[in-house]
Amino acid sequence: MAGEGSEFRGRRIPEATVVRLPVYQRILSELLAGDQRTVSSEQLAVRARVNAAKVRKDLSHLGSFGTRGTGYDAALLVAQIDRALGADRDWPIAIVGIGNLGRALANSEGFSSHGFRVGALLDADPAVVGTMVGSVRVRHIDDLATVAAEERPAVGVVATPAAVAQEVTDALVSIGVPSILNFASRVLTVPPHVVLRNVDLSIELQVMSFYQARSGPGGVDGPVSSLGVVGRDGTGERRRAGRRPR
Amino acid sequence: MAGEGSEFRGRRIPEATVVRLPVYQRILSELLAGDQRTVSSEQLAVRARVNAAKVRKDLSHLGSFGTRGTGYDAALLVAQIDRALGADRDWPIAIVGIGNLGRALANSEGFSSHGFRVGALLDADPAVVGTMVGSVRVRHIDDLATVAAEERPAVGVVATPAAVAQEVTDALVSIGVPSILNFASRVLTVPPHVVLRNVDLSIELQVMSFYQARSGPGGVDGPVSSLGVVGRDGTGERRRAGRRPR
């Protein structure tokens, strides 16, 4: 068990910041595509719908890459964020459960960039096994050990029905997959050394109905603006409708 | 603009709590299905992988429904959570973008329970328009106004490519859809009265590579366990690997 203190590079980066880094990165890429070379925290803040001080504090966790009076060099910032997020490495992904969701993930831009690469697709349905999704052939889940030996997946994505999610997770863990991204509506158990994150597509919907239910019939609580992801336990950006005066 | 203070029922419920309510609810439903009538905060906590005090504080926001020495009546609790989340009402959903993701959402359990109902499916692709997904026929996005008049969607789900996400959102807002759930990797702009939440499927992946990158080469920062959703900005449950002594 590693002690406090020894860190990889620089300070510890708060989780709330980590969740926003991909958003900044996407915005920076767009600015670069439009030939903008430098960017101020204010410009980034407007595009990401956050406070400029938050942008500066977030970026300060990566180091001091800004220039006072000028702003940040967009290309440099992209490189730093990539490095912090590990996007400069190769991350083979194994997706288990090739239904509509698994297929959507396999085809999505986000799963084939930033160092990620769909290395393996697995399913238990004989009608699906053997078919191609993009350039990858779906293998049978029973071949997981073989597939793992070939691809050494860094992330296992669970996109199966909830009923088999734990079983699939156990299999992924047993072949040494160090990170699990769970899309099933079920709380999973993993050993302490495995990184687990959850994305529940319907929880967001229920959170929306909560706010909608309140804002309707005599309610007052406002909407919530959200930045980012769902996973984790959440992190985010909130804003009440009836905002308090300064 | 409503003032501070007047509330729907009871106190204001913290967002972090709202995100966990669906998880408690699912666990309670499972316990009820197994004929368990009462449940302690400790039991709920173990199953949801959270602290028992957090469960009690979360539930206390709904009122005092527990019995000291005994625990909570599971059925009563489900009813209370349903009411808080608005699951006792009807929430027609319009999904725009019937690719793999849209189809996955349309078929998912979470979009056809807790009061939700897939009321309309919309796409711009002539090859998709007219096809059936479940029991709903896909309509052309240009017919949005007509569809909206029939169904009055309470939630608009954006499952389109990022490039058209803002345009689609504007259309949904213009026909009076009060809540938008965005799955596109793009920061959206909506008027203040519209509730917006975001689910970015790839941000979680990037957060995972961040932790993986650190735990590997000389790093120290531990994994993050996550409860819940992805959307929003997250909420969550954190645990460091090298935990500090008490």
Add this chain to the structure above:
DNA sequence: TATTGTGAACCTCTTCACAGCT
């Protein structure tokens, strides 16, 4: 005795405000 409900302490994240640098 078992377990809730909650004040208080603690911790994390956000925002302000401004010194300091270019």
Add this chain to the structure above:
DNA sequence: AGCTGTGAAGAGGTTCACAATA
């Protein structure tokens, strides 16, 4: 003059610890 980087204050959320109570 403009903008970053950050200390300090503030807000929100979590956890502890225990009095209240069935």
